[in-house]
Structures are given as C-alpha cells and as structure tokens.
Amino acid sequence: MNRQERLLLAILTAVNFTHIMDFMIMMPLGPQLMDLFDINPQQFSFAVSAYALTAGCTSFAAAFFVDKFDRKNMLLFAYTGFVIGTFSCALAPSYELLVAARVLAGFFGGMIGAQVLSIVSDTFEYERRGRAMGSLMMAFSLASVAGVPVGLWLAAKFSWHMPFVAVGALGVVIVALIALFVPPMTKHLRPTLELQTSNPELQKRPPFQVLTDILRSPNQVRALTLSTVLMIGHFSIIPFIAPSLVGNAGYSQDNLFLIYFVGGLLTIFTSPLVGRLADKWGKHRVFTWFALGSLVPMWLVTHLWAVPLWAVLCVAGLFFIFVNGRMVPMQAIVSGVVPPQQRGGFMSINSSVQQLASGLAATIGGAIVVKTADGRIEHYGWVGYLAMALIVLSIFLARRVTVSEG
Numbered sequence: 001m002n003r004q005e006r007l008l009l010a011i012l013t014a015v016n017f018t019h020i021m022d023f024m025i026m027m028p029l030g031p032q033l034m035d036l037f038d039i040n041p042q043q044f045s046f047a048v049s050a051y052a053l054t055a056g057c058t059s060f061a062a063a064f065f066v067d068k069f070d071r072k073n074m075l076l077f078a079y080t081g082f083v084i085g086t087f088s089c090a091l092a093p094s095y096e097l098l099v100a101a102r103v104l105a106g107f108f109g110g111m112i113g114a115q116v117l118s119i120v121s122d123t124f125e126y127e128r129r130g131r132a133m134g135s136l137m138m139a140f141s142l143a144s145v146a147g148v149p150v151g152l153w154l155a156a157k158f159s160w161h162m163p164f165v166a167v168g169a170l171g172v173v174i175v176a177l178i179a180l181f182v183p184p185m186t187k188h189l190r191p192t193l194e195l196q197t198s199n200p201e202l203q204k205r206p207p208f209q210v211l212t213d214i215l216r217s218p219n220q221v222r223a224l225t226l227s228t229v230l231m232i233g234h235f236s237i238i239p240f241i242a243p244s245l246v247g248n249a250g251y252s253q254d255n256l257f258l259i260y261f262v263g264g265l266l267t268i269f270t271s272p273l274v275g276r277l278a279d280k281w282g283k284h285r286v287f288t289w290f291a292l293g294s295l296v297p298m299w300l301v302t303h304l305w306a307v308p309l310w311a312v313l314c315v316a317g318l319f320f321i322f323v324n325g326r327m328v329p330m331q332a333i334v335s336g337v338v339p340p341q342q343r344g345g346f347m348s349i350n351s352s353v354q355q356l357a358s359g360l361a362a363t364i365g366g367a368i369v370v371k372t373a374d375g376r377i378e379h380y381g382w383v384g385y386l387a388m389a390l391i392v393l394s395i396f397l398a399r400r401v402t403v404s405e406g
Contacts, residue, residue, distance in 0.1 A: 071118055083171035090168060223334045267325075270321050
C-alpha cells in the first residue's frame, strides 16, 4: 500500500470504529438499561433492532441513487447525519426517546457501511482486497479494546448517556478528516458516462434497475442470501452475551469490559492476518475454516455456566477471533460479484439485508430467551443451536458464490 491508500484506510477505519462503537455499546449496557428503564429482554432487543431495521430500510432506498454520485460526498452526508443521531441518543431521557434516537441514527447509519465497502472495493483490486478488508475490520477490534471499555467506564462513572457523547464528539473530528483528506471517488462514474455518451438510450435507465440486475443474476442473489444467513446467525447471539454472563454465569458487571478488551485485543492481530491468508489461500477456503472454527465458541458462549474469570476470557477470545475472522473473507467475496459501476447500489442492497437481518436476529433472540425473576436468561442455548445451524448453511452458500472480477 502507498501512503495515500494507508491514509484512506485509516480514515475509513475511524468511520467504521465510531459506527460500530455506536451499535456495540448498546449491548453491554443491556443489564444497566433493563434495570434503569424497567424493561424486559424483548423491549431491550427492540431498542437494539430499531437501529438495524431503520438502517436496513435506508440502505435499501439508497441503492437506487448512490451510484450516481461521488462516493466521498455520499459518505460525508450520511456520516454527518449519523453524528447528529448519536448526539440525540446521548440526550434521550427515557426508553421511548432512546428508541426514537436509535431510529434517527439508523436512518443515516444505514448508508455508511455500503459506502465504506464500495470505496475500499473501488480502490483495491480483488487480489489485494482481503488485506484491505482485514485492516478495515480492525475497527471492530479497536471498538472492543478501547471503545467498549471506555464507554462502560463512562457509563459507570457518569451515566449511560456519556458513551454516546464521546462517540458523537469523535465523529465531529472524523467529519473534518473526511472532508479534508478523502479524495473524490468518481471512478465508478466514468464507464457509465462513456456508455451513456455512445448510447443515449442508457440515460433512460429505469430507477429500479439495480433490483432488476440482482434478480437476473442468481450469483448476486446467492451473495445476498449468504450475507443474510450469516448476519442472522451472528446477531441472534450477540445482544444477550452480557445479560447471560451476568445472570447465568454470575459474572460481575464491573468486569464486562474485560471480555471486549481481550477479544478486541486478539482480533487486532488476527484480522490483518486473516486478510492476508484470504489473499494467499483463497477467500472461500479461509471463510470455511473460520466458519467451522466459530461453532465451538458459539456453543460455549450460549451454554456458559459459572466458571473462573480466566475461562470466560478464553471463551470470549475464541469467539471474537473466529466470528470476526469469518467476516473478513465474506465481505471480500460479496464485494467481488459486481462490476465497479454497479457496486454502490449492490453494496447498499447488501448493507440493507445485513442490517435488516441483524435487526430480525435480535428480535428472534429476544422472542426465544426469557429473563426469570432471579435474573437468569433462559433458553439462550436454543438461540445458540439456531445460530450454529445457520453458520453451517452459510458455508454451503459461500461455495456457490462466484467472483466475477480479478
């Protein structure tokens, strides 16, 4: 990578860091928010899924126009709105207004992920994309190592509002970095302009052509199905890790940050390594390795009993490594099924189905688990078995997705 590419990746990683942090911080705050607002697991899962469901709808709508604009301008618009939504979460005084603020943040946040992935895919050819995606996925690691522990500390020291204040303040700085240092991203517009010049009929391209293109391509449908299945398997488990550790395993709320710190610290090193392995050994093969490897920690997380702290941290570390590891090659595979001039629309649809799937997953998980009077989270193991079955299904789906570039 040259210096400009490294700077671009650093800024996009910072965008992803705040974007992921805003979503992640809700989950370890689960025990505190359920007690503070006197809400049940179903209401908490709705607060989590409100962001994802709104983001999914926005991302779907964006698919019909994002490829007509400079990707930098689209990212700047969406991220600015996201920062405003995050500050709204910080100011919410009640459960109902918190849900409304999550909807606002999700409205703009839904457009961010697709733009980030499209910019990376336009900048790095497929042969180098695994490494770039691995670097981008470090945002998750950084959010776990630094963001969540600091956010939980701010919530314990001041109030649950403060983590959102911190994310919003950092977002203001990142808005300036995008405006100053991200170059115009218009490469995807050139082939379209050339074709329209030579064939004026293409200027009459129907507004819903992106959906027609997808439905006419079984390979693109399979790629979207892969994203959907993987995200349901992922996010049906995630929201209830903290409540189950506290209620079932007797884990102290004061030590919750250690889980994210250890898991994130490990993935800081493993994410770039997974990216390099994917470029060297093949994205499909590496995805299969990590998807199969994730089944054991998934079972342990959803069936964890009262064990020593070191055992909890070992399980959490394995969970983070394999769950994060399977996402790196998956993103590279999905980004390679369309040409650059269609990538923004397709990735927006992909982001939409991922967001909707994660919101649906949180809702499914919330409908299955039950919080008892003594604080236990019952039936979490059922959620684990469902998620494991979906991950096995994703392996077969990934093998049927072919890459059309590179």
